[in-house]
Amino acid sequence: MGYFVILRQTENFNLMEKLLLTLALAPFVGFSQMVDTGADVQFEPRSNSLAAIESGSKSTTCGPDTVEYTLAKATGLSALSINNATSGYAVSQYFNCPQQITLTGVEFYAYKLDATGGTSINVNVQVFAAGADSLPTGLPLVTGTVPVDTNFYGGDLELLSKFGGFPPINVSVPYVVVIENNSPNGIGLLFSDYQATPAPDGLQEWLCGINIAGLWYNSYNINVGGVPLDCDALFNPLVSYTMDAGFTASENCFGGPTINFTNTSSPILQDRMYNLAAYLNLTSLSYTWDFGDGGGGNAIDTSNTYANTTIDYTVYLTDTLFGWTSTCVDVDSTFIGNDLMPMFSNVPAGAGVVNFTDNSTASSPITSWLWDFGDGNTSTMQNPSHTYAASGNYTVCLTAVTACGTDSTCTSINVTVCSNPTAAFSETNNDPSFDFTDGSTTTGVVTYSWDFGDGNTSTQQNPTHTYVDNGTYTVTLTIIDDCGTSTVTSTITVNNGCTDPVAGFTQTGTEPTFTFTNTSTSSTNTTYSWDMGDGTTYTTQDVTHTYTANNTYTVTLTVTDDCGTNTFTQTVTVSTIGLLDLEGETFVAYPNPANDVLNIQSSLNVVLVELMDMTGRVIVSNEYNASEVTVKTSQLAEGQYTLRVKQENGEVKITSIEVIH
Known part of the structure; x- marks a missing residue:
C-alpha cells in the first residue's frame, strides 16, 4: 500500500513553515519551536477492513506482527521537527x-530536515x-x-519508513516506544493529523508524549499554533505473543x-491495539463456536440448548486473532x-501377581x-496390583x-501361581563353533532370547553359533514364562581352532x-620375551647370558x-664371582655382595687388606699375617668398593666388592 505526504512549500524552496508549539499549562506558554513540514499534509487513509485479512493465510504461531494501531486511526499526517535545540527532542x-x-x-516514519551537519543523523529507538x-x-x-537521512522521497510514506531493530525483550506491563534525537x-x-475534522486523529486518547528540556509532557499539555496536540506518533511495534484458545462449560x-460456555482465551484477543476485530468493535468475530450438534456462531461467551441429551457432543472453540499484518488461530475442545x-x-507379573x-x-x-478381583478381594485404586x-x-x-x-465392565483372566523362572545354560566348545544347551527352570510357555556377545542373537x-573372530565374549540368555523373567550370562573364549603355545x-x-x-611349542x-632376572631382557629364540654378581635369579620366557x-x-x-686363581695361587673373597663381614681366603698369608670407595679414598686398612682373615663391613655404606689384598710374597690382588645391608 503506498502513502504520499504532500508538502506545501514557501517561496524559499528549502524553508518549511513554522508553527507555534505552546505548553498547555493554563494559560499556554509560547515556545515557537516546533516545525511542521507542510501546511497541507495529506495521505491515503489505511483500509481497516477484516476482508483482506480473512482472505489471507492463517498460522498457529502469532507474530511477528507489525502493530499499525496508530496508522489505523490516522486520517491525515503531520510532520513535526524533533531536535534538542529549538523544540522537543524525544x-x-x-x-x-x-x-x-x-x-x-x-517502525516509524522520518527524514532529516536539511543537510546541516551532514545528510544523515542517528536517532535512538527505545522502549520504556x-x-x-x-x-x-x-x-x-x-x-x-x-x-x-535527508531523502524525502516525494512524500512516499513507505519510503519514509525506518525500522529500529533490537534484541528481543519480553514485556508484561504497558510500555512506551520513544524516538529520541539528541542533536540540534x-x-x-510523522504524526497523525492533530487538526483533522470533525475530530483530531488522537481521538482524545492522549497516548503521545513529548520531552522538552528533559521533562516529559502529555500531548494534552502541548499545542501547536494554539491547537492541542491530539494525535499519535506513527510508531508501529513489531511484536510476537502466545494466543491460547480456552473455555469452560457450565x-x-x-x-x-442448556449448557453455558465461558471464554477463558488469551486476553490479547480483546485488545483493540493488537486485534483488528476488536479495533472495529467486532471482537466476537474472533471467537467461532461449534457445538457439535450442527449449531455454532460467533460470540465471546455463549450457550447452547441441545435437543438430544442422550448422546455425546464435542464442542470446539476456534480463536482467530486478526493482527495488522498477520493472522493466527488456536482451537480448544471439550466433551x-x-x-x-x-x-x-x-x-501377569509372576508368583500370582497381576498388575x-x-x-x-x-x-x-x-x-x-x-475393582472386584473375583476372589473376594477389592480395591479403590486407579491402577492396582493384586x-x-x-x-x-x-x-x-x-x-x-x-x-x-x-458404568462397569468385566473380563475373565487366567492366573498361574508359580515361582519365577531361573535361567541357566551350558556350552560345548567346538571352537570356533559352540553348542548352547538350555538348562533353565520354567513354567508354562517359555520364550528364549540369546545374545552371543558379537552382535548376533x-x-x-x-x-548353535559360530564366531568369526577370536576373542572373549559374554553370552546372555533371557527367558520369559508364565511366571516372570530371568537372565543369566557366561563368558567364553574363541581361538578359532588354535592351541595356546607352551613355553619351555x-x-x-x-x-x-x-x-x-x-x-x-607354538603356532x-x-x-619370544626373555627376562633374565637381573634387569636384562632378550627377544631371540635362544639366549646366552653372563651374570655379573652372585645371586639366585629367576629366568622367565614368555611365548606369544x-x-x-x-x-x-x-x-x-651364581656364587663364584670374586674367586681368583692365578698361577696356582688361589684367592677367594666372599660373600659378594657382602653384608656384615667379608671373608678372605688365600693360599698365601695375607699381610694387608684395604677397601677403597669409588673415589679412591681408603676406607678400611688392616694388617694381618694369616691365610684366612675377616673384614667387618657392617659399618660401611652400601655401594661398590675396590678390595686390595697384599700377600706375604708381595703380590697384590685387586677385585671389586659390593656392600649391601
Whole structure:
C-alpha cells in the first residue's frame, strides 16, 4: 500500500513553515519551536477492513506482527521537527500490554530536515515501561540506533519508513516506544493529523508524549499554533505473543439441555491495539463456536440448548486473532454428554501377581474406581496390583464413576501361581563353533532370547553359533514364562581352532655364563620375551647370558603366537664371582655382595687388606699375617668398593666388592 505526504512549500524552496508549539499549562506558554513540514499534509487513509485479512493465510504461531494501531486511526499526517535545540527532542507513544508480549523492533516514519551537519543523523529507538499518565518511566528496557537521512522521497510514506531493530525483550506491563534525537539538527517525525475534522486523529486518547528540556509532557499539555496536540506518533511495534484458545462449560453432563460456555482465551484477543476485530468493535468475530450438534456462531461467551441429551457432543472453540499484518488461530475442545466407557488391561507379573491398568474414557473426570478381583478381594485404586493365592480363572470387574453416572465392565483372566523362572545354560566348545544347551527352570510357555556377545542373537531354545573372530565374549540368555523373567550370562573364549603355545627352555653352562635353549611349542607368528632376572631382557629364540654378581635369579620366557600366550620360569644360582686363581695361587673373597663381614681366603698369608670407595679414598686398612682373615663391613655404606689384598710374597690382588645391608 503506498502513502504520499504532500508538502506545501514557501517561496524559499528549502524553508518549511513554522508553527507555534505552546505548553498547555493554563494559560499556554509560547515556545515557537516546533516545525511542521507542510501546511497541507495529506495521505491515503489505511483500509481497516477484516476482508483482506480473512482472505489471507492463517498460522498457529502469532507474530511477528507489525502493530499499525496508530496508522489505523490516522486520517491525515503531520510532520513535526524533533531536535534538542529549538523544540522537543524525544517523542513517546503508549501501548497496552494485556499479556506477555515479545518486542523485536519499531517502525516509524522520518527524514532529516536539511543537510546541516551532514545528510544523515542517528536517532535512538527505545522502549520504556509506561508510568503515570502513559509516559515513560525508569531506565530504557532496550535501546537501538537508526540512521535518518535527508531523502524525502516525494512524500512516499513507505519510503519514509525506518525500522529500529533490537534484541528481543519480553514485556508484561504497558510500555512506551520513544524516538529520541539528541542533536540540534532536526528530523521531521510523522504524526497523525492533530487538526483533522470533525475530530483530531488522537481521538482524545492522549497516548503521545513529548520531552522538552528533559521533562516529559502529555500531548494534552502541548499545542501547536494554539491547537492541542491530539494525535499519535506513527510508531508501529513489531511484536510476537502466545494466543491460547480456552473455555469452560457450565457442566459436562446433561443435567439439563442448556449448557453455558465461558471464554477463558488469551486476553490479547480483546485488545483493540493488537486485534483488528476488536479495533472495529467486532471482537466476537474472533471467537467461532461449534457445538457439535450442527449449531455454532460467533460470540465471546455463549450457550447452547441441545435437543438430544442422550448422546455425546464435542464442542470446539476456534480463536482467530486478526493482527495488522498477520493472522493466527488456536482451537480448544471439550466433551459434553454422558459418555463413560470403563476399560482396563492386565499383565501377569509372576508368583500370582497381576498388575491392572485403568484405560477408561469419559466426557467428565472419573472420580472413583472400584475393582472386584473375583476372589473376594477389592480395591479403590486407579491402577492396582493384586496377588492371587491359587491358580485358576477369575472374573475381574471395574466400576468407574463420573459426575455423569456409573458404568462397569468385566473380563475373565487366567492366573498361574508359580515361582519365577531361573535361567541357566551350558556350552560345548567346538571352537570356533559352540553348542548352547538350555538348562533353565520354567513354567508354562517359555520364550528364549540369546545374545552371543558379537552382535548376533537367537530365539531358539538350544542354538548353535559360530564366531568369526577370536576373542572373549559374554553370552546372555533371557527367558520369559508364565511366571516372570530371568537372565543369566557366561563368558567364553574363541581361538578359532588354535592351541595356546607352551613355553619351555633348558639351561647349560658354567658360572657365571649360561646358555638357555628354547624348547617351546607354538603356532604361527611366534614372538619370544626373555627376562633374565637381573634387569636384562632378550627377544631371540635362544639366549646366552653372563651374570655379573652372585645371586639366585629367576629366568622367565614368555611365548606369544596367533593362538595365545604362555610363560615358563626357572632359577639359576651364581656364587663364584670374586674367586681368583692365578698361577696356582688361589684367592677367594666372599660373600659378594657382602653384608656384615667379608671373608678372605688365600693360599698365601695375607699381610694387608684395604677397601677403597669409588673415589679412591681408603676406607678400611688392616694388617694381618694369616691365610684366612675377616673384614667387618657392617659399618660401611652400601655401594661398590675396590678390595686390595697384599700377600706375604708381595703380590697384590685387586677385585671389586659390593656392600649391601
